[in-house]
Amino acid sequence: MPAETPTMVARKSLSERFGTLLLVAPVMIFIIAVFIVPLVRMAWLSISDPKLSLDNYVMLFSSALYAKSMLRTFLISLSVTLICIFLAYPLAYYAATRGNLWGRFLLIAAALSFWISFIVRTYAWLVILGNRGPVIDILKTVGFEPAPRVLFTTTATMIGLTHILLPYMILALYSVMTKIDGNLGRAALSLGATPFRSFIKVYFPLTLPGLVNGCVLVFIFCLGFYVTPALLGSPRDLMVAGLIATEVQDLLQWGLASAMAMLLLAITVTLLTIYDRLIGLDRLWG
Amino acid sequence: MQSSKGGGMDRVNRLAVTLVASLIGLFVVAPMFVVVPMSFSSAQSFEFPPPGYWVGYYEKFFETPGWLIPVGNSIFIGSVSAFLTMLLVVPAAFALVRRQFRGKNIVRLAVMLPLMVPSIVMALGYFEFFGIIGLNQTYAAVVLAHTCISIPIAFLVVAATLKGFDRNLERAAISLGANPLQTFALITLPVLRPGFLVALLFAFVHSFDESVIALFISGRDVATLPRKMFDSITVDADPVIAVVSTLLIGVVLIGALIGHYREIAALFSSGRKSGLAHAR
Numbered sequence: 001m002p003a004e005t006p007t008m009v010a011r012k013s014l015s016e017r018f019g020t021l022l023l024v025a026p027v028m029i030f031i032i033a034v035f036i037v038p039l040v041r042m043a044w045l046s047i048s049d050p051k052l053s054l055d056n057y058v059m060l061f062s063s064a065l066y067a068k069s070m071l072r073t074f075l076i077s078l079s080v081t082l083i084c085i086f087l088a089y090p091l092a093y094y095a096a097t098r099g100n101l102w103g104r105f106l107l108i109a110a111a112l113s114f115w116i117s118f119i120v121r122t123y124a125w126l127v128i129l130g131n132r133g134p135v136i137d138i139l140k141t142v143g144f145e146p147a148p149r150v151l152f153t154t155t156a157t158m159i160g161l162t163h164i165l166l167p168y169m170i171l172a173l174y175s176v177m178t179k180i181d182g183n184l185g186r187a188a189l190s191l192g193a194t195p196f197r198s199f200i201k202v203y204f205p206l207t208l209p210g211l212v213n214g215c216v217l218v219f220i221f222c223l224g225f226y227v228t229p230a231l232l233g234s235p236r237d238l239m240v241a242g243l244i245a246t247e248v249q250d251l252l253q254w255g256l257a258s259a260m261a262m263l264l265l266a267i268t269v270t271l272l273t274i275y276d277r278l279i280g281l282d283r284l285w286g
Numbered sequence: 287m288q289s290s291k292g293g294g295m296d297r298v299n300r301l302a303v304t305l306v307a308s309l310i311g312l313f314v315v316a317p318m319f320v321v322v323p324m325s326f327s328s329a330q331s332f333e334f335p336p337p338g339y340w341v342g343y344y345e346k347f348f349e350t351p352g353w354l355i356p357v358g359n360s361i362f363i364g365s366v367s368a369f370l371t372m373l374l375v376v377p378a379a380f381a382l383v384r385r386q387f388r389g390k391n392i393v394r395l396a397v398m399l400p401l402m403v404p405s406i407v408m409a410l411g412y413f414e415f416f417g418i419i420g421l422n423q424t425y426a427a428v429v430l431a432h433t434c435i436s437i438p439i440a441f442l443v444v445a446a447t448l449k450g451f452d453r454n455l456e457r458a459a460i461s462l463g464a465n466p467l468q469t470f471a472l473i474t475l476p477v478l479r480p481g482f483l484v485a486l487l488f489a490f491v492h493s494f495d496e497s498v499i500a501l502f503i504s505g506r507d508v509a510t511l512p513r514k515m516f517d518s519i520t521v522d523a524d525p526v527i528a529v530v531s532t533l534l535i536g537v538v539l540i541g542a543l544i545g546h547y548r549e550i551a552a553l554f555s556s557g558r559k560s561g562l563a564h565a566r
Contacts, residue, residue, distance in 0.1 A: 031437070034434045112539070113318065
């Protein structure tokens, strides 16, 4: 199909412009009414509740409770992202380079877990890590008496988040790895590189786009994750999303909760904008 | 890759990678399946391994309105919001893929925006917004919220389908005397239908699985299944959740078998083929 030239655009009839408007207007009206308006209200609330000031934002950075929660959220997200890299890389590498039945099976298993709801997977970990679950049993058998608490700790949160977000990293890496030409590695080997050197100098750099892609997805998901930390984590060591929920549901601190949500939104959008400049946002979701 | 030099070392390396990859695969898959024995457990609480087995909690699930109503709510909300999503997304995708107009980039950005906002932020926004306009704890509120967050996902699928559509098919129909409406109904729509159905399915699943916004705005009356499951963990430690989880995993597995039937069949036949190659 030949691309339309600027003159064709300029010559467009009034009825065609009206047609375009008719096609685009419903979704735009919907996005403004059901997406933009609630967010603008929230922004307004964050500077007007209880009174018109920036007190809520000052509070976020001056109170130890909120600063600690933000730092904790950042550290958990960073750790989960790093753990996901180390777990996803071998699996994706195996599935992409061997091309055998077992590799494809592992990949399909990872893709399938996308379709299984967060709550189901979180519940599974609740059972596994719980006081009457297998992990505690094993710890007792090994000689921890009394066994340390695992459920309702930050460790449990990190295990759950890693398990839930790992498939994103696996698929992000895999989609890049399948496009890598195997001859490049062979060329490096034939020119005298050791397999390790060939991996570090040739293969690994080629997988970087997928790695960055997976990291952005996992890290951003982690920052705003509510359900899994709420069910597996400690109620005293809340992540930002949990704190927002507590502020508004238990304490009715609308202004403060809104300010926190605005901050979370700002961080997410900043990260995505940087990503967009570097790589292009269209790539992120395939 | 065939290398005879250092073959033994190579084999050890390959085996190590296989082993590590398989263990990680086990970590991805295995935890989900603890819910299957849990659903047949006779324990009152979340105990694993189960002390005994029965099907009592399955009976309880199918007899308890407190569980069946949320299932119905989720199916209803998911269906309505999926259709509403398509109604909004398909025309916009046609305009964005096929036409040039001023403000195109703004529309494209607007359609993708909901994907960039964490659910907890939207949940708080909707809790306040629907509270003010008196829609909290209604079907309408949950449908509108879920439609909004499904728009980007459905758009990506529909736009990709449209881009892959060969417009010569339409030109051929027109040149053979069809009017634009006939062309759309008899040519365009049937060709695009599979892609549209995938988008519809994505939108439905996105709504069906959504928990955070539903936790904030659905209330007890229009509670969705994820909300009910969340409550059943936090409030009453109800073992029926294992039954629901098992059924949900079962649906996904059956769906995968149907959806990937050809790939799975090919997988097994290719496995057999490579086995034959080995034998030869």
